[in-house]
Amino acid sequence: MNETLDLWIKVQMLWTSLEAVFTGGDIAKQMPGESRKFQGIDKSWLRLMEKAVETKKVIPCCQNDILKQFLPDLYKNLELCQKSLDIYLERKRKMFPRMYFVSGPTLLKILS
Numbered sequence: 001m002n003e004t005l006d007l008w009i010k011v012q013m014l015w016t017s018l019e020a021v022f023t024g025g026d027i028a029k030q031m032p033g034e035s036r037k038f039q040g041i042d043k044s045w046l047r048l049m050e051k052a053v054e055t056k057k058v059i060p061c062c063q064n065d066i067l068k069q070f071l072p073d074l075y076k077n078l079e080l081c082q083k084s085l086d087i088y089l090e091r092k093r094k095m096f097p098r099m100y101f102v103s104g105p106t107l108l109k110i111l112s
Contacts, residue, residue, distance in 0.1 A: 001058070001062040005058075007075060010075060011071055014082060015041070018081055018085070022042075022081065027088070027111060034085070037077065037080075037081060038081050041074060041077050044070060045074060048067060051066060051067070052067070092107070
C-alpha cells in the first residue's frame with residue numbers, strides 16, 4: 001500500500017506541475033504533440049481519480065488492480081512530457097542566454 005501511495009503522490013505532483021503548461025497557453029500551442037499526449041494522460045488521471053472517489057477507503061483503493069497498472073504508466077508518460085518540456089525550455093534559453101539565470105518555473109510563467 002505504501003508503494004502505491006508514494007507513486008500516487010509522485011504522479012499527482014508531476015501532473016499538477018504539467019497541467020498548467022499543457023492545458024492552454026502558448027507553450028501548449030508550440031508543443032502540439034506533447035499537448036495531445038498530456039490530454040490523454042489527463043483523461044486517464046481523471047478517470048483514476050473518479051474510481052478513487054467511488055472506493056472511498058484507502059486500503060481497498062490502493063489494492064485496486066486498475067490503480068496498480070495505470071500509475072506506473074502515467075508516471076512514465078508524465079516524465080516523458082516533462083523531458084520534452086525541459087528540452088523546449090533549453091532551446092529558449094539558448095536563444096536568450098539571460099534565461100539561464102531564471103529558474104524553470106519562473107521561465108514557464110514568463111513564456112506563458
